[in-house]
Amino acid sequence: MAGTAWSDRLRNLTGRRAGTTPVADPLVADLQQALSADRVHDSGVHRALMKKDASVFTGGVSGPLCYPETTEEVQAIMRIAERHDRAVVPRGAGTGLAGGAIPLGAPIVIAATRMNRIVDVDLDDRVAWVEPGVVNLDLTRHLQPLGFHFAPDPSSQQVCTIGGNVANNSGGPHCLAYGVTNAHVVALEVVLPSGEALMLGGLDAEPLGYDLRGAFVGSEGTLGFTTKVAVTITPNAPAVRTLLLSFDTIRDAANTVGAIIADGIVPAALEVMDQRITEAVENYVGAGYPTDAGAVLLAEVDGLADGIAIDADRIGEIGRAHGAIDVRQAATEEERALLWKGRKTAFGAIAQIAPDYYLHDTVVPRAKLADVLDEVYAIAERHDVLVMNVFHAGDGNLHPLLVFDARIEGKLDAVHAAGSEILAASVAAGGVLSGEHGIGVEKQAYMDQMFTDDDMDHQGRLRRAFDPVCRANPGKVLPMGHSCADIAALRSVPSEVWG
């Protein structure tokens, strides 16, 4: 196991690359007949576009790209894939950071793009039925006039899709109080790799049977394709207060977070940014963050006006007791919106500093935040990599951001090596490999730091029940050897097809 040689490992997985123009492919012909010629793309350009997602990983090899519009079309694609013994990979907006959407073994890529309808908003049951290609923020914008929103709010919410949120069990700053995607999915219509369409879960209080809906959420596209989702809609809070606390050191900010939770307050969000990222954000959007502080803590409480005033005051007191040098509350909605714009565009702000970044995603117990952050800075320094920290502190979800220029020889390897040590430090502190980005191809090789062979064997059993031949998104999540027929699926690419 190593953080290096990712591209070598992926190259081994992805079969041969002939470098030639594809010959007329019966697979493509079947897909075009099932959908339509203009919704199945097989050109080199289209395939090249699907090779990557928002992660740093390369080495993906895509097969034909399909844009189904109905559940029946997804079923047809699955049956064609089975007939041609080809893998399939679901794709939302491609914003994943763990390489979960990278096609391995020239699979059929099933894009959710054209399944983007908000089918129904059911105020009596307080759910919205949506297709997988609906953009997260579009759903919330649709619900706002009705007095509701969709609670998970990943930083990529302006582009990421609900189908992708389901696949990754996505989080976001406001999941501290409201829970991640799994808590908000009540029913799922999915198409299994066999082509069978099933409804998992239900709108009733305690649906009969195993919680297959819960097992499906966060499975990173390895169990099938989501064609429709019933998500809970959350009432908008009548009042909200947003505080900005400044500290000399990130340790003080981290310790304040632990103290707030220990005090019995569960804020809507608790986000920390270190000085480097705060400076970058200020240069980028001018959100009003202090650039001379060692770290800032963005704390938000929502609910009823009187109660959150008490919580906001208490958060200020706790902050001051833990070394806050300044505490201010956003006085207007505009000021609040600007602070959040700064937080949510933090990753875009990095472009001023270096062309590439690698965003990590571990979770540690809140009490260990300060110590693990110290280690993260030390690790980055040892590897001569610039690190910035912007993270969901309230639930201990670290997001060390390694900023670099991939054109510099050896830099990406140094970034991977540093990342590997950050993972090890997080797990050693009693934490986990991923809080919200998933495992994808990024962290498969580290799964044995958390899980025993028996544990991973049982995860593989869950997968096999849905997908006995591992046709859906092979080569992801579980390390090779723990994942049924992954290897067979990846080797099944006809050699004449690929370029």
Added chain:
Amino acid sequence: MSPLLAVDDPVLLSFADEVGASGPVAAAGRRTRWERGGALHPDTRLVTAPTGIVAYSPAEMTAQVRAGTSVEEFHLALAEHGQRSALPERGGTVGGAIAVGENAASSLGRGRVRTAVLQIRYVSAEGRMVSGGGPTVKNVTGFDLPRLMVGSLGTLGLFAEAIIRTNPIPEVSVWLRSDDANPFAVPTTVLKPSAILWDGDQTWVELEGHRIDVVSEQGRLGAIGSFREADGPPALPHHRWSLRPAELASLDRAATGAFVASVGTGTVWATNPAPPRSLDLGVAALTERMKHEFDPTGRLNPGRSVATA
């Protein structure tokens, strides 16, 4: 270095040995829901899960507890630090609460069992100790075994230990009762009621939070009916129905008998048993495949099935 979730607790390992790798076996808790999922095969050997709270960190809002511990004992330990959990207090054990997966009557405020289990440890059909999930409050590492295990009635593994998410006990908690309020107006009148219960005539609402918020919410409820403080929730009839929240408005006592319905969740406690439910064919087949993957010889809780629960 051994993996983070490797089990070295001799108490758990000894439980795994006791479950062993052959012969029909089931774990008995307090048997408060012993009839769920069908009658156990008569020659099934019964084991009891280990007890005790292994670790509790109020500041992390997590507690590691062995499955045989009673929910009451668990909650007493949490209450010492001003916390509680989503597990229902109905006389059973932590493992039983997870295996059955029923939510508390106040689940709007306390949360649901399915989101409360962060990590689960169980003995597999092969007698191996298996862990799923992880110790932190947020985690998407690997496939979600804890979700699969909640409500599985011990048919996929026998629970040994879990890490449960805890929550702060609010400053104030009051039950209110009204004879004339429309229960379905409550969710749009108050922001976060912890429970809304309705027996067809009377409505009970549990309000929790800062005292000042509870008082103001109580005032808002006055607009939809006359509410008075109550000692607590009504007694809940024995049988449990699972309906859509929107279906509650058309509940018929001729079918349910006397009932208490949880507005906002769809759970109904009724004197009449719920009509039998069945899984769609495809889901039933997937359920069977899941059972076969985890318990190929059918030795765990033989006779019980989640498909008939």
